[in-house]
Amino acid sequence: MKFGVVVFPGSNCDHDAYHVVSKHVGQPVDFIWHKETDLRGYDALLIPGGFSYGDYLRAGALARFSPVMSAVKNFAGEGKFVFGICNGFQILCESGLLPGALMRNADLHFVCRHVNVRVENNSTPFTYELQNRKVLSLPVAHAEGNYTCDDATYHQLQENNQVVFRYCDANGKVTAESNPNGARDNIAGICNLDRNVLGMMPHPERACEDLLGSHDGLGIFRSLNHAIESVSA
Amino acid sequence: MKAKVYVTLKPGVLDPQGKAIHHSAELLGYKAIADIRQGKYFEIALDPTATEADARQSVEKIANDVLANPVIEDYRVEIEQ
Numbered sequence: 001m002k003f004g005v006v007v008f009p010g011s012n013c014d015h016d017a018y019h020v021v022s023k024h025v026g027q028p029v030d031f032i033w034h035k036e037t038d039l040r041g042y043d044a045l046l047i048p049g050g051f052s053y054g055d056y057l058r059a060g061a062l063a064r065f066s067p068v069m070s071a072v073k074n075f076a077g078e079g080k081f082v083f084g085i086c087n088g089f090q091i092l093c094e095s096g097l098l099p100g101a102l103m104r105n106a107d108l109h110f111v112c113r114h115v116n117v118r119v120e121n122n123s124t125p126f127t128y129e130l131q132n133r134k135v136l137s138l139p140v141a142h143a144e145g146n147y148t149c150d151d152a153t154y155h156q157l158q159e160n161n162q163v164v165f166r167y168c169d170a171n172g173k174v175t176a177e178s179n180p181n182g183a184r185d186n187i188a189g190i191c192n193l194d195r196n197v198l199g200m201m202p203h204p205e206r207a208c209e210d211l212l213g214s215h216d217g218l219g220i221f222r223s224l225n226h227a228i229e230s231v232s233a
Numbered sequence: 234m235k236a237k238v239y240v241t242l243k244p245g246v247l248d249p250q251g252k253a254i255h256h257s258a259e260l261l262g263y264k265a266i267a268d269i270r271q272g273k274y275f276e277i278a279l280d281p282t283a284t285e286a287d288a289r290q291s292v293e294k295i296a297n298d299v300l301a302n303p304v305i306e307d308y309r310v311e312i313e314q
C-alpha cells in the first residue's frame with residue numbers, strides 16, 4: 001500500500017499530510033511533484049492545503065492545469081481514493097472531480113480556528129469508522145470556503161447522500177452561527193457519486209495529536225487506510 | 234487586435250466583496266448607487282495574423298475553460314481591431 005501527497009507550487013500543508021500518513025497511519029508515503037504524470041503504485045492521493053499558484057485567478061483554478069491533474073482524474077476514474085483538503089478541495093471542484101465551487105467567505109474574513117463538524121454520511125471509505133452524527137473538532141484556515149452550487153446540484157448531493165460533513169455547534173446542531181464561511185446548508189465536505197473522492201475545507205491532518213488540540217482527524221485517515229486494505233485484500 | 238473579457242458573478246450568486254464596496258460607498262455619501270457587483274477584466278493581445286473569427290473562437294474557449302468558473306460566473310468577450 002502506498003499514499004501520495006501531491007505538491008503544487010504554493011502547497012503548504014503537504015508536510016502535515018505526509019507526517020500523519022507516515023507517523024499516525026503508519027504507511028509508506030511519497031511527495032508527488034505536480035509535474036509527475038505516472039501515478040502507478042499509489043492507492044490513495046492526498047491533495048493538500050495551501051495556496052497553489054498563489055490563489056491567482058481563483059483558488060485552485062490554475063493547479064487544475066498542472067500535468068499531474070490529468071493523471072489524478074484517471075486515477076479517480078479507476079475508483080482509487082482521492083482526498084482533497086482545503087485548497088485541495090478547491091482544486092477538486094475547479095477540476096470537475098467534485099461538483100460546485102468555493103467562494104469568498106460571506107463575511108470576507110480569513111477564518112482560522114477550530115470548528116465543529118458533524119459526520120453526515122459514514123458509508124464512505126473516508127468515514128466508515130466514524131459514527132453518523134458524531135461531532136469532530138477540526139481547524140479551518142481559509143478565505144474561500146463558502147461552498148456554493150446551483151439548486152439542481154444541491155438536490156443531487158442531498159438525494160445521493162454526498163454531503164459528508166456539515167458545520168455544527170458543539171452539540172451537533174447545524175446552525176447559522178456555527179457556519180464559519182456562509183457555505184450553502186453548512187456544507188463542510190462532499191464526496192463524488194462513487195464515494196472515492198472526498199473534499200473538505202477543515203483540516204483533519206492538523207488534528208491528529210492531542211498536542212495540537214484535537215485528534216478527531218485521525219478517524220478519517222484510519223478509515224481510508226482500512227478502506228485501502230479491504231480493496232487490496 | 235485585442236480581446237477584452239469581462240467575468241462577472243452569475244445573478245443571484247452572493248458577492249460579499251461587492252457588498253462591502255457598496256457599503257463603503259454609501260458611508261462615503263455616494264447616494265445614487267443602488268448596488269455594486271465586483272468582477273474581473275482581462276485584456277488579451279491577439280496574434281495579428283489571426284482572423285477575427287478564429288481569434289474570437291480561441292478567446293471564447295479560454296474564457297469558458299480558464300478565466301471564468303461557469304459554476305458561478307458568466308463572461309462576455311469583445312474583440313477590438
